Amino acid sequence: YLDCHSGISGDMFLGAMLDAGFSLDTLKQVLAGMPITGYELQLEQFQDKGIRGSRFQVILTDQEQPAHHLSDIMALVDASTLSPRVRASVRSIFHCLAEAEAAVHGTTLEEVHFHEVGAVDAIIDITGAALAIETLNIAALYASALPLSSGHVKTAHGLLPVPAPATLEILRRVAAPWKPSPAEGEMVTPTGAAILATLARFETPAMRIERVGYGFGRKSFPWPNCLRLCLGRPLGVHMAGADNPFPDTDWVTVIESNIDNMTGEALGDLMERLLAVGALDATYLPLQMKKNRPAVLLSVICRVEDGDALAQLLLSETSTLGLRLQQVERRKAQRTQQDIETPLGIMTIKVKRLGDRIISAAPEYEECRRIALERSMPLEEVYEVARQVIKNTIIKE
Secondary structure (H helix, E strand, O other), rough: OOOOOOOOHHHHHHHHHHHHOOOOOHHHHHHHHOOOOOOEEEEEEEEOOOEEEEEEEEOOOOOOOOOOOOOOOHHHHOOOOHHHHHHHHHHHHHHHHHHHHHHOOOOOOOOOEOOOOOHHHHHHHHHHHHHHHHHHHOEEEEEEEEEEEOOEEEEOEOOOOOOOHHHHHHHOOOOOOOOEEEEEOEEEEEHHHHHHHEEEEEEOOOOEEEEEEEEEEEOOOOOOOOEEEEEEEOOOOOOOOOOOOOEEEEEEEEEEEEEEEOOHHHHHHHHHHHHHHOOOEEOOOOOHHHHOOEEEEEEEEEEEEHHHHHHHHHHOOOOOOOOOOEEEEEEEEEEEEEEEEEEEEEEEEEEEEEEOOEEEEEEEEHEEEEEHHHHHHHHHHHHHHHHHHHHOOOOOO
16 A cells, blocks of 8 residues: 555655565676666665655666657567566556657657657566565555645746646546645655556555565655555455465455457357466356447456566457456465275276365366277266265265
């Protein structure tokens, strides 16, 4: 959860993440594999109004930084060794910035020149933000309302009112909540706004706080100029341990859409493609939609890092105009395989456990099918033989 009482910038976001446990060495190692030069990273312990935290800054060693087009930045990201999740997040954030700049200046996406946000420092801030979220295993990001300050900010286009037009356009598109602030000067930068608009939800979660990080900015206010980051777990989620029957707990993304105008053949092909590219599960449920149209509810479960790629596939390959994405907790029982001796030979079974307690055990379908074919037996008889052995040896009454 991001407490944005003093606004947000890319540097403040990274400062808070570094203060909460993200490693500067990890950031340096990843950036070393990207084709960018002319910078140094500075991280210092800082105190403001009695609060201690971290202040991060990208120091440019080359005075002249080139303007970039969106395609230049996308090519740089695609040529990197970033993970698919980080790469997708960086691309999405820059695409968000480009759309806002194009809307403000009345140009196309490719005509946009990234002056402030296209410089090396912003590429580092955005890459670092996405990398920190992955490294700290942050499954969901939330943010508070943003401070609405006044004054002007100096840009490549001259003096512009605060909030900068691109910042305002970014946050307008996601209906970001604002609250008046007595401060003058820029408190929410375009980079900070794009990070929030792309990766965060403007809600206050019910959670147990485990770590807090403070990322300081460079302006001076009557209050601490910091972004406060709270890391924790939703209420009801417990750490793995001896008393926890769900030691294997993680987060997944669920993607849903109602579809009423695709053929059965196309839907069948879609499910095969989803599973082939990394979906953990995909299902269709029958629906009755408006005008009495029969339809299906498509539901896809995937790893959090695969959510963006699968959403892009669905928007590209189906007739749907929109998707619903949410990240949910997944609790899993322990599953193991075990060989048992039966009258039909050695068979492999799958065993389900919660802690030290065996809940159930069952034979594998493919193995039962193979034995049924080899012995010319009904499949159900093979299952029954395996079940009796399981009952007498694995799950004893």
